[in-house]
Amino acid sequence: MLPDFRLRQRDYLLNISQAMNSQLDLPSLLKLILESSVELLAGQAGLIVLRHDSGKLSPAAAFGLSRETVPLFEPLWRDIPRDAPNAIPDISMRLALASRSTGVPLRQVVALPLSIEARNRGYIFVFRARGAASFTENDNQVLRTFADNAAIAVENAYLYRQVSAERERLNAIIEHSGDGVMIINPFRIIRIWNTTLTNLTGITAKEAIGRPCYDVLNLKTKQGAGLCHTQCPILHPPANGPLYIEGYYERRDGVKIVFADNYAPQRDEDDEVDQYIGTLRDVTRLYEAEDLKETLLAVISHELKTPVSIIKGYAGTLAREDAAWEPAVLRDGLLIIEEEADKLNKLITDFLEASRLQTGSLKLHLTNVDLPDLAAHAINALKATTANHHFAPDFPPDFPPVPGDYERLNELLTNLLSNAIKYSPNGGLIRVGGKALQKTVRLYVADEGVGIPATEHDRIFERFHRVDNGLTRQAPGTGLGLFLVKAVAEAHGGSVWVESVPGHGSTFWLELPQ
Ligand code: ADP
Numbered sequence: 001m002l003p004d005f006r007l008r009q010r011d012y013l014l015n016i017s018q019a020m021n022s023q024l025d026l027p028s029l030l031k032l033i034l035e036s037s038v039e040l041l042a043g044q045a046g047l048i049v050l051r052h053d054s055g056k057l058s059p060a061a062a063f064g065l066s067r068e069t070v071p072l073f074e075p076l077w078r079d080i081p082r083d084a085p086n087a088i089p090d091i092s093m094r095l096a097l098a099s100r101s102t103g104v105p106l107r108q109v110v111a112l113p114l115s116i117e118a119r120n121r122g123y124i125f126v127f128r129a130r131g132a133a134s135f136t137e138n139d140n141q142v143l144r145t146f147a148d149n150a151a152i153a154v155e156n157a158y159l160y161r162q163v164s165a166e167r168e169r170l171n172a173i174i175e176h177s178g179d180g181v182m183i184i185n186p187f188r189i190i191r192i193w194n195t196t197l198t199n200l201t202g203i204t205a206k207e208a209i210g211r212p213c214y215d216v217l218n219l220k221t222k223q224g225a226g227l228c229h230t231q232c233p234i235l236h237p238p239a240n241g242p243l244y245i246e247g248y249y250e251r252r253d254g255v256k257i258v259f260a261d262n263y264a265p266q267r268d269e270d271d272e273v274d275q276y277i278g279t280l281r282d283v284t285r286l287y288e289a290e291d292l293k294e295t296l297l298a299v300i301s302h303e304l305k306t307p308v309s310i311i312k313g314y315a316g317t318l319a320r321e322d323a324a325w326e327p328a329v330l331r332d333g334l335l336i337i338e339e340e341a342d343k344l345n346k347l348i349t350d351f352l353e354a355s356r357l358q359t360g361s362l363k364l365h366l367t368n369v370d371l372p373d374l375a376a377h378a379i380n381a382l383k384a385t386t387a388n389h390h391f392a393p394d395f396p397p398d399f400p401p402v403p404g405d406y407e408r409l410n411e412l413l414t415n416l417l418s419n420a421i422k423y424s425p426n427g428g429l430i431r432v433g434g435k436a437l438q439k440t441v442r443l444y445v446a447d448e449g450v451g452i453p454a455t456e457h458d459r460i461f462e463r464f465h466r467v468d469n470g471l472t473r474q475a476p477g478t479g480l481g482l483f484l485v486k487a488v489a490e491a492h493g494g495s496v497w498v499e500s501v502p503g504h505g506s507t508f509w510l511e512l513p514q
Pocket of ligand 1: 420449452
């Protein structure tokens, strides 16, 4: 079939152009261009070489040639200057060179430049085994149109590839941002929800996308009042300054996170906002530090004030010049002052200890500690403070000594025992015992008091945490005791935990390595 016959098939050309223009995947497009070119020119084989950003040409698609022979055609495109987009200098010379290196007798090659305006993107080479009738001016015109269309299609596919790569890069930035990123439309419907947000909230992108942000991530005040409906910065933008809101979010597992959200409006060509990019930062730690400071001040003012005012009251009364106190009254008063001063001393020690723990771990002076002996000692010291509690030590006779810091362990046990007294207001039995396991020993303090709900079993060991119930509100305390107990246990390489059912007492366990 003669090429010029084909060339006149305008419909055929038009169809190819349309197919080319709708193909954005570069490899499929090149295949289509190449197969069409070979058919159009009644060739047997073909090659497309494309220009890299560096200006170098290299093969990007081949038809009718084996993979190994393709590089051998390199003399065809070697040194074609990039600034002569339509030049195919001395193709016959190049053909001879290529024939020699491939060993394939190439009779004729047609080279079509893929160029847009002054920019050359590459070349299509079509090989014909036999020489065929030369092209008429009209045929050349049609071939040039085909090549121009192909060049535009290649350019589009390149641009598309670039845009896709850009989009993937952007997506990767959004996905891997250290902050949560959420993109919402002007109606506050979530369009994008990144992995960080999923990790922080436990809500997947699938669950979030398409829903209003105020439903998915309803921020609240510390007291629980909803913020998103009343104080949304998008609905009520501040006169100047960023669109900003912060508030608490409660996860499904009950953990509360504080989010600081910044929204950046994105505008379209008509200057209308078409989306908001929200960056959501987890500022829980900052809030906790702030909370801790507040709690500390509240606890200090509350807990320190009571003994100080008792001391001041007694000292003032006893010192009155107009009163002559009986020695017994005087003694009682002084004993109370001493007791309250001891309490003050303990409070101050606890505070110092707790703040020291924040900066480093506890230092221990290890000796071999006889825990039954230590327990008897601690019970003895506390016995005098209560009339309606009884103590029952329960250690096996061969209980082994453990390496430990006597003073710290005494502190620990005293804390557990005084809690057992404090939180069993109706009195009862307090059992203190232990058992030896293979590599560790276990010690327990069990009371018959108010007990602790399961949800609080971990939290009571946190600094300043107190169970919110009537008794705790009455009983003096700082919420530091168990925090220190845990710290001392861990410094010994051990652990503490509690078993308790509200209303049925609590058992605190301590496990230490032998
Ligand atoms: P404090 O006793 O000063 O409040 P702790 O850290 O010793 O602080 O204890 C934390 C909270 O754990 C207490 O406020 C109390 O609510 C609870 N708790 C501790 N020990 C017991 C116990 N034996 N029985 C019941 N509740 C307890």
